[in-house]
Amino acid sequence: MQTRRDQLQAYRYLLRRILAAMLGSEPESLEQPMRRVSTATFAGAMVGALACAGVALYGWLADTNATRWKNEPNALIVEKETNAAYLYLPKSQLASGGDQPATPEPPAGLTGERDEKDMVLVQVLNYTSAQLILDGPVKVVRVSKKSLEGIPRGPRVGIPLAPNSVPDKENLVFAPWTVCSTARTVDDQTRLRVDLVIGTANEELDADPIGDRGLLVSAPDGTTHLVWKGKRLEVDADALRSLSLSPSSAVPVSEMWLGTIEAGQPLAAPVVPQRGNPSPFQIEGRTATIGQVFHTPSPDAYFVMLEDGFSRISEVQALLLLGSGTAREGGRVQTEPTEIPISAVNQASSQTATMLVPDLPETPPELVDLGSADGVPVCLSYEDPEEGVTVLTGGRLPAPAETATDTADDPNTGGGTVGLADRVLVPPGKGTIVGLLPGRDLDPQGYFLITEDGVKYPVPDRQTLAKLGYNGVDPLLVPPSMLRLIPQGPALTTEAAHRTAAFEPSRQ
Numbered sequence: 001m002q003t004r005r006d007q008l009q010a011y012r013y014l015l016r017r018i019l020a021a022m023l024g025s026e027p028e029s030l031e032q033p034m035r036r037v038s039t040a041t042f043a044g045a046m047v048g049a050l051a052c053a054g055v056a057l058y059g060w061l062a063d064t065n066a067t068r069w070k071n072e073p074n075a076l077i078v079e080k081e082t083n084a085a086y087l088y089l090p091k092s093q094l095a096s097g098g099d100q101p102a103t104p105e106p107p108a109g110l111t112g113e114r115d116e117k118d119m120v121l122v123q124v125l126n127y128t129s130a131q132l133i134l135d136g137p138v139k140v141v142r143v144s145k146k147s148l149e150g151i152p153r154g155p156r157v158g159i160p161l162a163p164n165s166v167p168d169k170e171n172l173v174f175a176p177w178t179v180c181s182t183a184r185t186v187d188d189q190t191r192l193r194v195d196l197v198i199g200t201a202n203e204e205l206d207a208d209p210i211g212d213r214g215l216l217v218s219a220p221d222g223t224t225h226l227v228w229k230g231k232r233l234e235v236d237a238d239a240l241r242s243l244s245l246s247p248s249s250a251v252p253v254s255e256m257w258l259g260t261i262e263a264g265q266p267l268a269a270p271v272v273p274q275r276g277n278p279s280p281f282q283i284e285g286r287t288a289t290i291g292q293v294f295h296t297p298s299p300d301a302y303f304v305m306l307e308d309g310f311s312r313i314s315e316v317q318a319l320l321l322l323g324s325g326t327a328r329e330g331g332r333v334q335t336e337p338t339e340i341p342i343s344a345v346n347q348a349s350s351q352t353a354t355m356l357v358p359d360l361p362e363t364p365p366e367l368v369d370l371g372s373a374d375g376v377p378v379c380l381s382y383e384d385p386e387e388g389v390t391v392l393t394g395g396r397l398p399a400p401a402e403t404a405t406d407t408a409d410d411p412n413t414g415g416g417t418v419g420l421a422d423r424v425l426v427p428p429g430k431g432t433i434v435g436l437l438p439g440r441d442l443d444p445q446g447y448f449l450i451t452e453d454g455v456k457y458p459v460p461d462r463q464t465l466a467k468l469g470y471n472g473v474d475p476l477l478v479p480p481s482m483l484r485l486i487p488q489g490p491a492l493t494t495e496a497a498h499r500t501a502a503f504e505p506s507r508q
Contacts, residue, residue: 069088069141069143069147070088070119072139072141073135073136073139074134074135074136074137074138074139075087075088075138075139075140075141076124076127076130076134076138076139076140076141077121077141077143077148078140078141078142078143079142079143079144079145079148080142080143080144080145081144081145082145084123085123085124085126085127085130086121086122086123086124086148087121087122087124087130087133087134087157088119088120088121088151089119089120089122089133089154090118090119090120091118091119091120091154092118093498094120094122094154094155094157094498119152120151120152120153120154121148121151121152121153121154122153122154122155122156122157123156123157124156124157124158125156125157125158125159125160125162125501126158126159126162126163126164127163127164127165127166128159128162128163128164128165128166128468128492128497129157129158129159129162129497130158130497131166131467131468131469132159132464132467132468132492132493132494132496132497133157133494133497133498137469155500155501156500156501157497157498157499157500157501158497158499158501159490159491159492159496159497159499160490160501161489161490162457162489162490162492162497163449163451163453163455163457163489165451166431166449166451166468166469167429167430167431167451167452168469169469169470169473171429171430171431172430172431172432172433172470172473173198173199173426173427173430173431173432174199174432174433174434174476175199175382175383175384175476176199176200176201176202176381176382176383177196177197177198177381177382177383177476177478177482178196178197178198178200178202178205178207178379178380178381178382178392179194179195179196179197179257179260179379179380179382179421179482179485180194180195180196180197180257180377180378180379180380180397181193181194181253181254181256181257181377181378181379182195182375182376182377182378182397183251183252183253183374183375183376184374184375185374190252192220192252192253192254193254193422193423194254194256194257194421194422194423194485195377195397195421195422195423195424195425196421196423196424196425196454196482196485196486197397197398197425198424198425198426198427198432198450199426199427199430199432200398200425200427202381202390202392202395204398205379205392205395205396205397205398206394206395206396207377207379207381207392207393207394207395208392208393208394208395209381209390209391209392210227210368210391210392210393212229212365212366213365213366213367213368214226214227214228214361214365214366214367214368215227215228215251215367215368215378215391215393216235216245216249216250216251216367217232217250217251217252217253217258217378218247218250218251218252218253219253219254219255219258220252220254220255221255224236224240224247224250225258226245226267226365227261227391228264228361228365229361230261230262230388230389230390230391231261231262231263231264231359232258232261232262232263232264233264233265233266233267233359233360234263234266234267235266235267236266236267236268238268238269238320238323238324238325239267239268239269239320239323239324241323242269242319242320242322242323242324243267243316243319243320243323243364244364245367249367249369251370251376251378253378256419256420256421256485257378257380259481260380260382260389260479260481260482260485261380261389262388262389264359264360265357265359265360267316267320267360268320268324269317269320269321269323269324269326270304270313270317270320270321270355270357272290272291272304272306272321272326273290273306273307274290274291274307275290275291275326275328276289276290276291276328277289277290278290279292279305279306279307280307281305281309281348283338283340283344283348284340284344288305289305289328289329289330290305290306290307290328291304291305291321291326291327291328292304292305292327292328292329292334292338293313293318293321293322293327293334293337293338294310294337294338294339294340294345295318295337295338295339295340296339296340296341296342296345297339298342299342301342302314302315302317302318302337303345304317304318304321304327304355306350306352306355308350308351308352309348309349309350309351310345310348310349310350311349311350311354311355312354312355312356313355313356314356314357314360314361314362314363315362315363315364316360316361316362316363316364317355317356317357317360318337319364321334322334322335322336322337368393370393370394376393376394377392377393377394377395377397378391378392378393379391379392379393379395380392382478382479382482385437385477385479397425398425398427419484419485420484420485420486420487421485421486423454424450424454424455424485424486424487425454426450426451426452426453426454427452428452429452430452431449431450431451431452432449432450432476433447433448433449433450433459433465433470433473433475433476434447434448434450434456434475434476434477434478434483435447435448435475435476435477435478436448436477436478436480436483437477437478437479437480438480444475444477446458446459446460447459447460447461447462447465447475448483449465449468449470449492450486454486454487455486455487455488455489456483456486456487456488456489457488457489457490457491457492458488458491458492459491459492459493460491460493464492464493464494467494468492
């Protein structure tokens with residue numbers, strides 16, 4: 001007996017055969033009529049639903065991204081279309097000049113929220129100013145111009161002429177600092193040029209240190225100096241004649257180059273009180289004269305007679321006394337030292353005065369022979385305040401970068417802008433941090449950032465250095481005589497970065 005289930009299945013079978021016969025003219029077809037149409041309709045509906053969901057999700061995400069930069073800490077907002085840079089800051093921070101933090105604490109009772117009514121979008125002049133304004137490492141966020149529409153604006157802030165890019169900590173170079181003076185003869189005129197090379201090893205310059213030798217140089221003011229062991233000793237005409245030095249062999253150098261060398265005592269005859277008067281001592285039966293020069297063959301040494309006896313002097317001092325006409329023997333000018341045994345000196349040695357001068361060479365130094373000095377650099381290399389400077393000659397200066405500062409304006413005067421080097425050469429992409437050394441055993445008086453374009457920017461303290469990304473950097477201490485060769489830009493301070501950048505209309 002048939003059940004209701006069997007009857008239902010039979011009815012559906014009959015109905016499917018009738019539909020197949022009407023739609024496909026094949027009542028015995030095994031495939032359900034309109035199956036493909038139904039499947040395609042269902043698939044299309046699902047694809048449409050998914051597309052609508054995707055569009056809705058994209059719209060939600062796009063709207064979120066458009067304002068996400070507001071919540072980015074330490075964000076430098078860069079407009080995609082124009083590359084204009086902005087900061088999103090509290091009004092209170094701008095009014096306080098940086099005393100308030102760039103990312104304020106949420107109001108009492110709230111967490112993770114800040115008062116949007118206090119926030120304004122301000123254009124910042126350069127990347128360095130943004131570093132000084134924000135509280136941590138800068139994160140660049142690029143947004144569309146449309147995303148910034150309707151945001152309240154504040155005044156344009158920043159430090160005019162501050163560098164738009166500063167070197168990373170890994171790209172800092174320090175020693176050596178090399179100051180070079182180069183003389184060239186053009187149209188019978190001597191043209192002097194001063195270059196400051198930072199961070200390039202002496203081996204790369206292929207220059208030769210002079211060691212214990214001396215270098216005779218002449219300044220534009222007509223004075224002559226002996227450069228010896230990192231110091232400059234002024235030499236007058238009497239000293240040149242006494243030491244058989246020819247003024248024509250002096251190498252022309254710039255006054256700025258000379259100013260970077262520590263000045264020693266002038267190379268001149270020592271002053272002998274009561275010179276020319278008889279002394280109270282008898283030497284080999286004759287009365288010695290105060291100011292008389294003596295020589296002992298063993299040991300080979302020189303002495304001068306003072307009021308209370310013999311005082312040791314160097315060979316150079318003896319030559320200066322004899323050559324300048326200040327040495328006396330009796331009533332006449334002494335031109336040759338008096339030979340005596342050392343025993344005579346031991347019997348009448350001076351107990352109150354010494355005439356030896358540490359800055360002066362004891363014997364006439366061998367001079368560096370540059371031959372034709374035309375176009376040959378004469379350099380000073382500085383690496384450490386304890387070691388002073390090393391004198392170098394010859395070599396090749398590095399080619400300047402296109403961004404290197406060049407202050408030369410009158411090559412006939414031995415320098416460009418007064419007091420500045422003609423060129424400051426820093427390796428491309430590099431920079432340095434230095435401290436101003438006012439004197440030996442003194443703490444640095446401020447710091448400077450020097451960029452690849454050869455400009456120094458004052459930085460007040462180590463906290464500001466840390467804001468610029470130089471936390472933990474140990475600056476090279478440099479004397480003022482070298483620092484003043486570099487043109488100076490604006491001071492990089494937090495207060496200056498918060499100042500409004502005033503618009504100056506053209507006067508034309």
